[in-house]
Amino acid sequence: MFVAKQSGQAATLGFYSLSFSLENTNKLSKPEDRDAWRNGAPLLYIDYLAVQTPFQSQKLGQFMLIDALKRSHDVSRSVAFYGVALRSLNDRTTGLYTRFGFNVAPNETNHPLMILPIWSVNDLFNQA
Ligand SMILES: CC(C)(COP(=O)(O)OP(=O)(O)OC[C@H]1O[C@@H](n2cnc3c(N)ncnc32)[C@H](O)[C@@H]1OP(=O)(O)O)[C@@H](O)C(=O)NCCC(=O)NCCS
Known part of the structure; x- marks a missing residue:
């Protein structure tokens, strides 16, 4: 878990966490990638990314995404x-991640x- 704090302050303003997971290859968009990773695609997951409500919309989420x-x-x-x-x-979060180059995987709808x-x-x- 990685936390964002103001220097000298104890309160956590936001946090994110990372973990590895193996994803089914059919979640890759390109046929050549599905072929290259046919035993599964290892992905580094951003499990959580959250900013405390009073500190939202002040670019901290973007900052933590860049840090991740x-x-x-x-x-x-x-x-x-x-x-x-x-x-x-x-x-709205899909818009944020799309601006950073993330693409929605095939056959994904909710979340x-x-x-x-x-x-x-x-x-x-x-x-x-
Ligand atoms: C989503 C979240 C991490 C963004 O962090 P933030 O510091 O508030 O956002 P930033 O100031 O860096 O703004 C960047 C973009 O984040 C998105 N965003 C901002 N506030 C948001 C909110 N309350 N809900 C959803 N997306 C939000 C928008 O796309 C925004 O860009 P825009 O202002 O051009 O629309 C933060 O609002 C949050 O913790 N929300 C609640 C939990 C959550 O939705 N986590 C994401 C799980 S995928």
Whole structure:
């Protein structure tokens, strides 16, 4: 669990957590990816991403999402996995994740699984 705090303050403003999971290959959009990862696609999941209500809409959620992607980029130097994934809560969060390059996986409707391939994440941070 990674928490966001104001320096010198005890209160938690927001948090996220990461875990690994193996996803069925049919959740990958491209046929060539489904072929390459035919035994399952390892994904680094952002399990929770939340900001305390009084601190919402002040860019902390975006900041933590970027922090999670940077951490994923660092992990990808040592561990092979297909990409970063999460389940979106509603249309507004789907908009947020889409702006960061996540795509809704095939046949997902409610709380859709969204995936961002790790090479896209690595492109982002290798250019920085
Ligand atoms: C979703 C959440 C993490 C975003 O963090 P935030 O600091 O409030 O958001 P930011 O200021 O970084 O804004 C970025 C985008 O987040 C989304 N967002 C902001 N507040 C939101 C809310 N209350 N509910 C859903 N999405 C929200 C919007 O897409 C927003 O972009 P926009 O203002 O252009 O519409 C935060 O609002 C939250 O914890 N909501 C409740 C729990 C939740 O929905 N978690 C996500 C699970 S997928």
